[in-house]
Structures are given as structure tokens and as C-alpha cells.
Amino acid sequence: MDVLMGLLAALLWGGTDFMVGLNARAVGVQRAVFFSQTLGLLLMSLLLVVFPAFLLKLTGAAPGDWGMGVLAACFTLCGALALSKAFSIGKASIVAPVVTSYGVVTTLLAWLGGERLSGLQLVCIGLCVVGVILSSITRGSDTPHHVEPRRSIAYALLGALLYGTSLWLQGHFTLPRLGTVGMLWLGYLVGVSLLLVLMLSRGGSLKPPAPRHAFALAGTSLMNLGGFSAFAFGAMAGSVSVVTVISTLSGGIAAILGYLFFKERLAPVQVVGVTLVLLGAMVLHVKA
Template sequence: MAVGLAGDLRQPGVNGGDAMWMGLGAAVCFGTSDFVLGSLARSIGVRRAAFWNQLIGLLAVTMLLCQLPSSKQVFASAPAAAWIAGVAGGLAYLLGSLALTRAYSLGAAAIVGPLGNNSGAVATMLSMINGQIPGAGTLTGAVLCVAGLPLAARGARSTSTSSTPAALYATFASVAFGVSLWVQGRWSVPVLGPWLNLWIAYLVGVPTLIPLLSRLPPKTEAYSRRNIGRLLCVCTLSLCARGCIAVGLSIGPTALVAVLSALSGTVTALLGVLLLRERLTVVQWCGVGVVIAGIVVIHASR
């Protein structure tokens, strides 16, 4: 079996505490990136935002792989099953990214954030179906996350945007991210390592989005100085978040890093309430609270 790229990052004395900080760093970066992503998608469009995010990420990770001595060995010796799993996981991640970007362009960040970051619960349920029964705490947290979804989607006040479509897109994103996490974590990451998996995800996304992007009418105002600044902010934060996850996966348990990074929805929700003064109904607050409580319970059970 090929040695994963994670081996390049293992250092003596590294422990689970370092992986915890990587997971929390990913949560902060992803949460902030998603917060900015909403206004960017409304301005330049969902597909444009997703394409540039994927392209810049692909270029950055390609340069990183060129500096890793084990990358050539992995390319040459990895079995076909690992590549197939990486591509499948990359496609699932791309669908999740498009759905989440669309959700942020339609609804309040305080709702979309927690709903769109339930990949940990989805991956847990898929593991159960596959015969891997989690502990009572993890199972309880997953049930809470699922139960909070319909509550957060109900009771919207009359505004210019509807929370129901946004909630549906965010829920689909959670499922897609969970499937991607489960597929890659089970069949691809152990063989290819996190960095090569990340590269595959970007590589799958760019050529897939090019035909979709070519159908859009020209929109020169989309690339204003303000939008370029927001795009660079989103791409940089997304790369930092994925880098934290890659390092975390190489030095600690995958479950710990994945669950902690899912707290990004809490970060996005708090930014929406504090900076945009987004208002939620009591029912929606209850749904958001239940989802956040489920994520916390999953984390506490690890």
C-alpha cells in the first residue's frame, strides 16, 4: 500500500491537542470564509465564486505538492480504488460547495451556517449503516443535529429572501460534505494522504465548472476591485481552513478534526447576528440552538 502524504507532516511530540487546534483553526477560517461568501455570491454569482475558489486552490495545492518528495511515489503506486474514491469524494464536495454557496446567497448566515455544517452527523450515520456503531454521545449528537434541521427552516419572517430554499440547499450541502468526508476518509485518505486528496478535489472541480461558467453572460462589473478583494479573502481563508484540516488529519484522529471543523457553522451564525444584525424567529433560534448543541455533544463524546 502506498504511503500517504500525511507522513511528510508527522513530527515527534505531536499529539491530539495539536490536532484539536487545527480543527478549531479550520472552523474559524471556514466560518469567516462562508460569511464573506454570501455577499460575494450575490454579487458575482454562485458558479463564478465557486470556480475561482477552486482554481486558486488548485494552483496553490499543486505548488505545494511539487515541494513534497513523496508525491511522485504516491502518484506511481496508489491503487485505482483510491483514485476512484478521491474523485467521487471530490465530486460530492463540489456539489456541496455549490449548494452551500447558493444557500448563503439566498438566506441568513445565522441559519445557513449551522445547517450547512452537519457533515459530521451525516458521516456518523453512514458509518452506522456500514456497521461502525458510534458511542452513545456521538449518536445523541447526530440525532440532535438532524432534529434541528426542520426547526431552523420554519417560522421565517416576511423578508426579501426566503429561509426555506436556503435551508434546503444548506441541508443538501451537509449531506454532500458528509458523503465526501466518509468516502475519502474510508478509502482515499489512508492511501493518498490529505494533501493529494485536496488536490484531487480541486482538480475535479475546475474542469467541471468551466462548461457551467461558459454559459453565463459576460458580467464585467463582477470583477470590481471590491469583489476581487472579497474573492481573495474567501480563497485565502478557504485554503487556510483546508490546510488546517490537512495538517490535523496527519497528526491526529480524523473524527476529532472533522467534528471540530464543523463548528464553522457556529462562527458564521454569530458573525451574521453580530455584524449583519440578522433577525431570527424564536422557532429558528431553537433549531439553530439544537444543531449547535448536537455538534457540541458529538465533540464532547470524542
């Protein structure tokens, strides 16, 4: 079951990564994230109403747990904005694998917290760093006009840093106390609230997107939630490490989708870089 759920999570998250760039280019980065998170907030609120046990766990948490949850949610929101920007100006075949390097961030934070790193973990961190460098090497001859390789990788690395920090905070401080559904609800609530203030202060448009864009945004949000659900179910029914490792294949799936639908071609050195990032990230999750 854990293998099946890990594969399902990878497929859904890979599809999510692929769609993020399309949504951002169609309606703008902030609007895309805002409407996707609004749908997530509505669905999580419905779950809290239908299953009171989730709500009781959330309301029974201490104020400090709520504070850490809000902090983690802020990191998640900033990470979502950074990744949306990265996918909107970069190739999914490069950006998605680079994002999987968030495992490096969680590992380094664990090390700063007192955990010891093995030689294999240090090697994997080195592989990810070398892979990112190789992935950023471009020749520019057949690059589409909207693609900005260096900036997209910078935003992808920023997103990985923010997501990795958020996941570390959640794993150590909030998920055991707020619960998965409660933390997701709080994350969406903080994200929607902050984006609403940001967009109104800057004169951003809150006009609902056109129907075809709305369907794309809804589909992306549902795929993301489906990925989280598959991951959580697989972790409860089997091995957390197995589900986590297999789910990191989402970067490769997004890269394949980018090639199939947009004919995103990579130079040989970039293929090597992407492979190193994926390999390093997978082995890091095995040893986590």
C-alpha cells in the first residue's frame, strides 16, 4: 500500500507542479496562488465540520503550537509564491527536480538542531548542490521567450528553502499537536488572509478568473490535496520512508510532462544535473 500511495502522490504532485506554471502565466502568480488556496481552505473547513475530531484536536492545541503553525504557514505561502514564479518563467523539466532539494534544507536544519549527519548524507547534499549548478548551465539557442533559466532556478531554490523550513517546523512542532487536517486548514487560512491583504494593498485584482482558468486552478488545487491525502494514507498504512522516497519522483514526472506537452529539451549537462538532484534528494529521504 505504501508503494502504491507513494506513486499516486508522485503522480498528483508531478501534475500539480506542471500546472502551476500554466496557471501563473494565465492569471498571474498572486491570483493563481490566492484562488488555489481559497479552494483548499473551503475544503479543509468542510472536513473540520464533517469530522469534529479534527476540530477538537486543533482547538485543544496550546497557543504556542498555534504560533508555530502560523510561522510554518508563512514559510509555506512564501514558498508557494516563489515556486509559482519559478514555474511561470522556467522549464518544468528543470524547476520541478530542483524543488525536490528541499530535503537538503530539512536535513541541514536537523543538523543545526543537534542531529549528526552521516557521510552518505553529506555526499547527497553535495550531489544536490552540483546538480543545481549543472542544471543552471544553458545555451540559450532554443529557449522560449518567456523562459528565464537562471532566475527560475533562483526562485526554485528559494521555494525549496522555504518549503524545507516549513516542513521541518511542522514535523517538529505542529503536526503532532494540530494534526494534518488542522495544519493544512491553518496554512490555507494564513495564506488566503495574507494574500488578500497584499493584493488589496497593491491594487491587485480579485476578479474570479475565466471559467477555463478557474477549472485549471481548481484541478491543480485538488491534485495537490490528493497528493497530500495519498501521502498521509500511505504513511499511516505502511512505511513513511518508502512513501516519502517514492513521492520525490514527482520532480521527474513534472519533467516528463514538460517534455511531452511543451517539448522542453535539456542539454546533456542539464540532464546530468537534474538526475543528480533527484538521486541526491531520494537518498536523503531514505536516510532521514
